[in-house]
Amino acid sequence: MATTEVARPIARTAPTGRRYRRALTHSILPRFVLILFCLIFIAPFYWMVVSSLKSVQEASAFPPTLIPQAWRWQNFIDAINYIPFGLYAINSLVITVGATIGAVLSNTLIAYGFSRIQWPGRNKVFYICVATIFLPYPVVLVALFDIFSKLPSFGIQGGHSWINTFLPLIVPAFFGNPFYIFLMRQFMMGIPKELSDAARVDGASELQTFWHVILPLTRPAVTVIGILAAVAAWNEFLLPLLYLQENDKYPLAIGLAFFTSEHDVAYNLLMAASTLIVLPVVVVFILAQRYFIEGITVGGVKG
Amino acid sequence: MAVAARTTNTAQTARPSRFNLGKIERRNLSWGLFFISPWLIGFLVFGILPIVYTFYLSLTRYSGLRDAVFIGINNYTRLAADPLFWKAATVTLNYTVLAVPIGVVVAMLLAIAMNQKVREVTIYRAIFYLPSILPVFAISFVFVVFLNPGYGLVNWFLSSLGLPSPNWLGDPHYTIMALVLIAQLGAGQWALVFLAGLRGIPTELYESAEIDGAGAVRKFISITLPLMTPVILYDIIIGLSFGLQVFTSAYILTGGGTRGAAGPDNSLLTYVYFIYQQAFQFGQMGYAAALSVVLFVVSLLLAGAVFRWARGWVFYGAEEA
Numbered sequence: 001m002a003t004t005e006v007a008r009p010i011a012r013t014a015p016t017g018r019r020y021r022r023a024l025t026h027s028i029l030p031r032f033v034l035i036l037f038c039l040i041f042i043a044p045f046y047w048m049v050v051s052s053l054k055s056v057q058e059a060s061a062f063p064p065t066l067i068p069q070a071w072r073w074q075n076f077i078d079a080i081n082y083i084p085f086g087l088y089a090i091n092s093l094v095i096t097v098g099a100t101i102g103a104v105l106s107n108t109l110i111a112y113g114f115s116r117i118q119w120p121g122r123n124k125v126f127y128i129c130v131a132t133i134f135l136p137y138p139v140v141l142v143a144l145f146d147i148f149s150k151l152p153s154f155g156i157q158g159g160h161s162w163i164n165t166f167l168p169l170i171v172p173a174f175f176g177n178p179f180y181i182f183l184m185r186q187f188m189m190g191i192p193k194e195l196s197d198a199a200r201v202d203g204a205s206e207l208q209t210f211w212h213v214i215l216p217l218t219r220p221a222v223t224v225i226g227i228l229a230a231v232a233a234w235n236e237f238l239l240p241l242l243y244l245q246e247n248d249k250y251p252l253a254i255g256l257a258f259f260t261s262e263h264d265v266a267y268n269l270l271m272a273a274s275t276l277i278v279l280p281v282v283v284v285f286i287l288a289q290r291y292f293i294e295g296i297t298v299g300g301v302k303g
Numbered sequence: 304m305a306v307a308a309r310t311t312n313t314a315q316t317a318r319p320s321r322f323n324l325g326k327i328e329r330r331n332l333s334w335g336l337f338f339i340s341p342w343l344i345g346f347l348v349f350g351i352l353p354i355v356y357t358f359y360l361s362l363t364r365y366s367g368l369r370d371a372v373f374i375g376i377n378n379y380t381r382l383a384a385d386p387l388f389w390k391a392a393t394v395t396l397n398y399t400v401l402a403v404p405i406g407v408v409v410a411m412l413l414a415i416a417m418n419q420k421v422r423e424v425t426i427y428r429a430i431f432y433l434p435s436i437l438p439v440f441a442i443s444f445v446f447v448v449f450l451n452p453g454y455g456l457v458n459w460f461l462s463s464l465g466l467p468s469p470n471w472l473g474d475p476h477y478t479i480m481a482l483v484l485i486a487q488l489g490a491g492q493w494a495l496v497f498l499a500g501l502r503g504i505p506t507e508l509y510e511s512a513e514i515d516g517a518g519a520v521r522k523f524i525s526i527t528l529p530l531m532t533p534v535i536l537y538d539i540i541i542g543l544s545f546g547l548q549v550f551t552s553a554y555i556l557t558g559g560g561t562r563g564a565a566g567p568d569n570s571l572l573t574y575v576y577f578i579y580q581q582a583f584q585f586g587q588m589g590y591a592a593a594l595s596v597v598l599f600v601v602s603l604l605l606a607g608a609v610f611r612w613a614r615g616w617v618f619y620g621a622e623e624a
Contacts, residue, residue, distance in 0.1 A: 030421050047448060063462075064454045206337075235439065
């Protein structure tokens with residue numbers, strides 16, 4: 001005991017220079033770099049929020065003010081009234097919910113077929129499925145538009161065809177997405193085979209095994225897919241731009257463009273509306289952070 | 304025997320090796336196909352069928368209203384002589400050539416930063432990742448304000464440092480750079496993929512390198528970089544595909560086509576933007592289909608070329624380790 005008591009202060013004082021350097025390279029320098037990167041990543045969003053709180057004059061003043069002189073919360077109310085914000089929000093929500101339900105239902109079923117049943121040719125078909133990730137979607141844009149313009153909508157949303165309805169934005173989600181299939185398959189492969197075998201011995205059909213045994217165990221992966229699909233649908237721009245042609249069917253993504261199509265652009269209101277559209281995604285992220293991270297690391301470890 | 308007897312009336316019995324599946328196998332095959340049928344149908348209806356249809360449409364003159372008229376390869380000779388086609392191809396190529404390597408470097412830098420043993424690293428991780436899931440259309444609108452030479456933050460910052468302040472969206476030399484900057488807000492997602500790769504590198508490798516007296520730079524070049532090449536390849540392939548698809552940010556930075564041309568000197572006329580214009584603004588569906596075919600072929604060729612090129616530098620040895 002005595003020796004250590006004596007030895008400690010010596011050990012502590014001797015290499016102060018090295019300890020200082022260690023603190024610098026292991027604590028101060030990394031933090032400095034990390035905080036610098038963070039500031040760069042936050043800057044556009046800081047500017048979005050700050051601009052959304054300025055008056056029109058202040059928003060277009062030169063040089064710009066870094067903090068609003070007077071915080072105009074009124075801008076958010078003005079932005080909501082400038083476009084039919086509520087209607088567009090409902091449209092966005094309907095599309096998002098529809099596409100999310102489709103993604104969850106289809107990708108769990110498909111992944112089950114690719115992971116829990118051993119059928120001849122399975123892996124080859126799966127490779128084809130994954131390979132389609134690499135194909136740029138816009139290649140089929142023109143042809144798909146023409147195909148959808150010939151499909152009957154049976155009166156849904158008053159359309160003669162799928163054009164100008166939500167169908168092209170929702171229905172394809174019910175047919176799976178190779179990335180989500182890959183993700184869900186990875187997860188289902190991790191469930192012990194014995195569980196399925198036991199269910200089979202008990203006389204369960206494949207559908208019953210899927211529903212009662214496997215699906216309850218995949219809840220984390222289902223959540224990952226649900227969240228990713230919902231965010232993707234909320235963020236989609238090109239497809240609603242193509243398929244929706246009437247004002248009252250637009251989602252928020254398209255509605256936002258109305259702030260710039262006028263002669264003088266109300267940038268403060270545009271930024272206020274952008275903040276409102278971004279906000280739900282931020283909230284979902286804060287509540288479900290670990291699911292996002294899980295989705296990335298499972299999907300990304302092996303391409 | 305019972306199985307064989309039941310299938311004698313079919314042609315399959317003539318080729319026993321491949322098609323004469325056992326009872327369980329056959330049961331599994333039909334269940335397997337049942338479960339994947341949504342994807343199978345979707346692949347045929349939303350994948351194969353439109354691709355074949357695109358090839359067909361590319362040989363016609365078609366506005367979407369009247370019947371398509373077969374015109375052979377006219378659309379292809381037309382695009383070869385169309386300066387706007389070459390403009391769009393150049394814009395997209397310039398963008399991809401800038402965005403992909405910059406994206407890899409930014410993702411790598413972020414991943415290394417996130418790999419530091421700092422207690423509050425999860426906060427930084429969240430801040431880097433969050434922008435990558437925010438809607439690109441909203442980010443693009445924000446950048447219209449953020450990059451404005453008069454009231455934008457970027458140019459205020461540059462001029463307060465005494466640096467020149469470029470007219471990002473008005474000067475054709477800078478517009479592509481603006482698109483590249485917007486794309487970098489998505490780097491957090493890739494940084495996490497890279498981080499998972501970094502964490503997978505065995506620490507013994509670094510320890511033994513340290514014993515041999517290797518410094519930080521040497522360790523990065525000789526250990527980190529080679530072991531990260533599979534992840535880098537993955538990023539390049541996906542980045543390439545996304546780079547060729549870039550549309551939303553370009554469309555919004557030009558004011559949604561409300562100002563006529565796609566940015567100053569058409570410098571924001573990306574390839575998909577060009578397809579969009581031709582098909583949905585000018586009703587040139589046949590011509591747009593030919594443009595789509597070219598995009599399809601170029602994407603396949605580029606992906607193939609990258610995979611072939613990657614054989615020279617991607618290191619797969621770590622997988623057995």
